[in-house]
Structure formats: structure tokens, C-alpha cells
Amino acid sequence: MAKNPAPKKKFPVPISTLICLAVAAPVGWWTFNTYRKWATFRTIEVESDRKLAAQQKRNTELSVVYDAVQLKKFTVCNKTPDVITVNWVGAAFHDGKAVEVFNSDHCQDFKPIVLDPGSDSSVLLRSSQPGCNWDGSVFYYAMRYTQENENEERYRIYNMVGPYQGFDRDCYTFR
Amino acid sequence: MGTLRLHRHGAPPLEVSQDRVLVGRDPSCDMVIDDKSVSRRHAYFERRGPGWAVVDQGSANGTFVNGAQVMDAELQDGQELRLGMVPLRVEMESPMQGTVLMGGPALGTVMMPAGGMPPMPPPASAPAGWGAHQPAYAAPAQPAYAPPPPQQYAPPAAPYAQPAAPAYAPSPQEEAAALLGVHPQSTPEDVKARYTEMAADLETKLANARTPHLKTTYQRNLDELQKAAEMLSPGFTTVDVADLPAAAPTVVPHEMDISLPEAVRMMGERPPDADQPKAGLPPASAVAIGFITMGMIAMTAYFGLSAGKQRKALDKKLADPAIVQAGNDAIKYKSIEALEQAGALVNGKLKLCNKGTQPFEVGWIGAVYSAKSPDTGKTVLTSFNSGFCGGNDLRVVISPGGEKAIDISGSDPRCKWDGQGLFYSVAFKDPKDPEKQLRLAGPLHNRTDCANFGEGW
Numbered sequence: 001m002a003k004n005p006a007p008k009k010k011f012p013v014p015i016s017t018l019i020c021l022a023v024a025a026p027v028g029w030w031t032f033n034t035y036r037k038w039a040t041f042r043t044i045e046v047e048s049d050r051k052l053a054a055q056q057k058r059n060t061e062l063s064v065v066y067d068a069v070q071l072k073k074f075t076v077c078n079k080t081p082d083v084i085t086v087n088w089v090g091a092a093f094h095d096g097k098a099v100e101v102f103n104s105d106h107c108q109d110f111k112p113i114v115l116d117p118g119s120d121s122s123v124l125l126r127s128s129q130p131g132c133n134w135d136g137s138v139f140y141y142a143m144r145y146t147q148e149n150e151n152e153e154r155y156r157i158y159n160m161v162g163p164y165q166g167f168d169r170d171c172y173t174f175r
Numbered sequence: 176m177g178t179l180r181l182h183r184h185g186a187p188p189l190e191v192s193q194d195r196v197l198v199g200r201d202p203s204c205d206m207v208i209d210d211k212s213v214s215r216r217h218a219y220f221e222r223r224g225p226g227w228a229v230v231d232q233g234s235a236n237g238t239f240v241n242g243a244q245v246m247d248a249e250l251q252d253g254q255e256l257r258l259g260m261v262p263l264r265v266e267m268e269s270p271m272q273g274t275v276l277m278g279g280p281a282l283g284t285v286m287m288p289a290g291g292m293p294p295m296p297p298p299a300s301a302p303a304g305w306g307a308h309q310p311a312y313a314a315p316a317q318p319a320y321a322p323p324p325p326q327q328y329a330p331p332a333a334p335y336a337q338p339a340a341p342a343y344a345p346s347p348q349e350e351a352a353a354l355l356g357v358h359p360q361s362t363p364e365d366v367k368a369r370y371t372e373m374a375a376d377l378e379t380k381l382a383n384a385r386t387p388h389l390k391t392t393y394q395r396n397l398d399e400l401q402k403a404a405e406m407l408s409p410g411f412t413t414v415d416v417a418d419l420p421a422a423a424p425t426v427v428p429h430e431m432d433i434s435l436p437e438a439v440r441m442m443g444e445r446p447p448d449a450d451q452p453k454a455g456l457p458p459a460s461a462v463a464i465g466f467i468t469m470g471m472i473a474m475t476a477y478f479g480l481s482a483g484k485q486r487k488a489l490d491k492k493l494a495d496p497a498i499v500q501a502g503n504d505a506i507k508y509k510s511i512e513a514l515e516q517a518g519a520l521v522n523g524k525l526k527l528c529n530k531g532t533q534p535f536e537v538g539w540i541g542a543v544y545s546a547k548s549p550d551t552g553k554t555v556l557t558s559f560n561s562g563f564c565g566g567n568d569l570r571v572v573i574s575p576g577g578e579k580a581i582d583i584s585g586s587d588p589r590c591k592w593d594g595q596g597l598f599y600s601v602a603f604k605d606p607k608d609p610e611k612q613l614r615l616a617g618p619l620h621n622r623t624d625c626a627n628f629g630e631g632w
Contacts, residue, residue, distance in 0.1 A: 013460070014457075014460065014461060016457045016458055016461040017457075017458055017460040017461040017464060019461070020457075020460075020461045020464035020465050020468065021464055023468055024464050024468040024471070027471045027472055027475070028471055030471075030475055031471040031472070031475040031478070034474075034475045034478040034479050034482065035474070035475075035478045037478070037482045038478040038479075038481050038482040038485065041482050041486055041489060042485060044489060045485055045488065045489055045492070048489070048493070048498075052497070052498055052501055055501045055502075055504075055505055056497075056501050058505070058508075059501055059505060061515070062504075062508035062511065062512065062515055063504070063508065064520060064553065064554045065508075065511055065514060065519050065520050066507070066508050068519065068520055068545070068597075069511055069514055069519055088612075088614055090600045090614065090616030091616075092616075092618055094514055094519075096510050096511060096514065097514065097517075098514075098517065099514070099517075099519065099618040099620065101616055101617045101618060103614065103617075105613070105614045140543045140597065140598035142541050142598075142600030142616050144602070144612070144614070158562070159539045159541060159560065159562055159600075160541070160560070161541025161542065161543065161558050161559075161560055161598075161600050162541075162543060162558035162560075163543055163556040163558065
């Protein structure tokens, strides 16, 4: 009786399938990495647009404040033919965090500033008195001054207030 | 030798007289049935002993006998055979054309030639025995012959009458020996050796079978093999042998040297090349993975090209003046972020509180406040100066301990202020010296508390 040899057991996965799998695995990894790179760039691009829009909006808000609180040195210029005497000065300034106020009425060392016609002067006070050592930085000002005219019997009194940078940028000019 | 006739409705009968006739749609077949439901090589008819059998050749639409699908079936006269959708009626003609059927007293119907043909002698004996190579379904014995008693004469049989039953049937032991391919008197060792060999082969095929049908077939073969071994060598296995298979041939592929028709053997297993793809074609799994890989390569190409473009666009965008400007502005505005967060441009209400012991009259008020520009809609800073007010527009006297929220509405358009501001300055008339003024100044942004004065004045 003829005997067949025991049938050879076949490997369940064909060799061509194994080769395809061997190729597919690194290709899959490559694809995944390329996708990740693509997704990263895409995220950065979208995020950068969003951040730019937010930053521009924030900058717009801050620019108004920035302009408003820009500190300048308080200077007065007398362009009148009269003698101007600054009797009182009030000023708002800041250190970047908080607003502070200078009030010359509270400072014994403050002397009225007399401006002859055509002269100018910085407005500041060097004093050891607390709250009175002021370098003239200002963004809001208030002052009282008098103008004496030789032809008039009485001098005129003026009270002025306003944002400092909003008027004659470099010098508060009496005209 | 008898002839097989296949009657087809509306067509002349097909007559089969050769020992083996291949039927199918292909013109090369011995018998051509031109019908789409018939496979090219559908089945063949094979002479088996005195009868005929039909063996399906793996046809697409199957072969049916009396409605039941068959792979290999012996045909009987009058059966309804169907190849695909083509119905055929089976007629088996005796070699002695024109026989009449007569009832026999002991053996049932016997055949007798018509026209007084002398009866055939009965067979001398039963088959000589079951050799090692004797097929399990060896030709049935010739029907026993008996002279026809005149009183039991029967009219001529119908053309499709059942053929006479064989008079001899092999014993279960003989069948079992045939199944195993051993002699009925073989020693238990021979039976065991043969069983082990065949069972191992079947188990391998069972393990590798890819369809439920094949598994069922192999399992059935294995069970029957086990029963046969138990029959020949009791105690060999624990199988209940009460239902040993009948004389019907059992499909045991290849190893059984019992002359099983090829088609019967093939019924239990896949064609040799069924598991293998056609030459030159990779397996479906490889093709699928190949397609997936190509898809991945295409996606990689897309992502790679797109990422390159994105990177260039990103580099270009990062160098955009708008972005550079925004960055520079952000650095510049960093210094006043704290002020902005403290509400540097949020107006606060001016409320004056007299902490002194005597009443004070306001002589002048100035303020800076933020407002939306009616022209541009942007926030702008503007100032209020009560110097524009008429003599009665600003009449504010605050008694000791009193407080006053400032709200000025004079007749002059420049003399209107609701007291909301960022910075204020107030000059009070000195009660002692009308020419002298007492001045106050301070921030108002976000302020809700009092601006106190008078204490110590």
C-alpha cells in the first residue's frame, strides 16, 4: 500500500504578504512622521494667525493707554510779552505700575516759577520732603499761574488742567 | 451493458453508452449541454457495475438528484437529475432491451427478458472476498435469479421502474477493513498502524481545512475511520461503534487504496491549487497590503509637499512686517501693562469729602477724563476746566463732614462734566482769605472712594 509522506505544514502567511508587510511597516512609520510634521506646521500656522490677531487687538488697547500715560518732562515756555508766574503745580506721573501725584501746595520747598517774556523753565522739585522729590515727569498736569501786564492794573489768574502730551508736546507754552 | 438516457424537456434524449462521459457546456465535452447554468465541465456519468453514477466536477451551480445536491451519486431509473438549472429525467435501459419485471416470491422483483429469452443462471457464489484493494463499494452482486412462476406474471414494467436490489451486501467488518485498507483478519497491530497513519493524514488535513464544509468532511472521515478501527480491533478506541457507517462509500482521500472515484475524493478536499493563487498573481492579502502601502506613500507625498509649502509660508509669515511690528509693539507696551490692568484709562467718580471743621466752597475744578471720540470711536483724553463756567454754574459748598459727588452742568457747553475722570484738581476758597486758594489734585481712575480735604487746613 502506497504511503504518502506526512503533508508538509504550510506557513499560514504567504511570503509575498510578509514582504508587503515588511515594506508597509516602515512606510507607515514614514507616513505617520510626515503627517505629524505636516500637522505641526499646520498647528503653528493656525496658532500664529490666532496669536497675531490677539496681539494686534491687545496692542491697539495698550496703545491708547501708552499714549495717554507717556511721561514727558514738564517744561513751561513764556511766549508772551508779560511776566508769567506759576504759583501752583499739580502733576500725575507713574512708575509703570501705579499713578502718583505731585502737589506743590504740599511742598514747602516749592517756590513760584517766574518766567520773564521769552524765557522757559523746567518744572520740577528736588526736595527731601516726602512726596516732594519730583523730577518733572508728567502725563496729567494742573497749574495755576498769573500773567502780569504793565498796562493793566491787575494781573490775571489762570487755572489750567489737561493731559500734558496733548498740548505743545515739548513745552507748555504761554502765548 | 445498460444504457443511460437523460430526457430533457423539449429536446431529444441524451444517450450515454460509454463507461464514462463528461458532460458540460464546453464543446470539448463528450456531451454538450448549451446552457449558462451548466459549467464548462460540469459532471461526468460513470458506469458502476450494472448502474450509473453522476459525479460533479466542482460545478458552479451544482448537480442535484431528486432535489438534493450531490457530488457523487448513483443514479436510479426515474430519478430527477438537475445539472445547474437543466432538469433531466434518468432512464436506465437494461442491456436486455424490452425486459419485463416480474414479482419474485422471495427476492422481490426479478428481471426477465421479454420474448422468452432464457433466464440467466444465478451467480455461483457471493464475491470471493474483500482483499486489501477491494473497493468499499464494490459492485453489488448480481440479482438472484428465479424462474418466473406463471401465476405471478407481471405486466411489462414502467420504463423507469426501480432496478432490482443487490442480493449481496458486505459485512460491517469487511466494510471496516475496506475503509482502513486492511484485510478483515488483520492483526490489531496492523489495524492500529494503518489507523494511525491514515488518522494522522486526516488530522493534518482537518487542521489545514479552510472551509467549514471541508472540516466537516474530514471530521466525518476521521470518525468513521476510528469506528472502523474499533470494529476490527475492539478496545482500540473508546468510540461507540453502534452506528458504524453503512455500505455507502466514505470519502477518504488519496491514501485509501479503495479506488474511490476521483471526484468523490475531491469532494472532501480542495483542489490541489485551490489554496494557491493563480500563477503570476500575488495573494489577496499581499495585494491589499500593497494597496494600503501605496495609499500611505501617496499620503506621505501629499503631507511632505504640503509641509514644505507650509514651512515656507510660515517662514514668510514670521518675517511679515505686521508680525514684526506686533512683536515690537508688544515689547514697547509691556512697560505699561500694569497700568492698563489697573485701569489707567477707566474713569472714576470724583466725590469730595470735607474732613475739616468748617465749610469749604469750590472755587475751581479741573479734570482729565477719557471718552470715545464721536468722530473716530477711539478712546481719547480730554479735559474739563470750570473756568469756562458762569458764575452760578459752579456753586459747590461742602459743609464739615459733608460729601459731594461732583456733577456740573452749566449753560456753556464747555461747562459740562459728570464727575467721571482720570485726574482731578480742585481749588477751594480759603474761608479765612478769599484771595487765597487751597488746592487738591489726584488720580481718579477706577476710584470709588472720597477725595478728602480740609483736614488740618
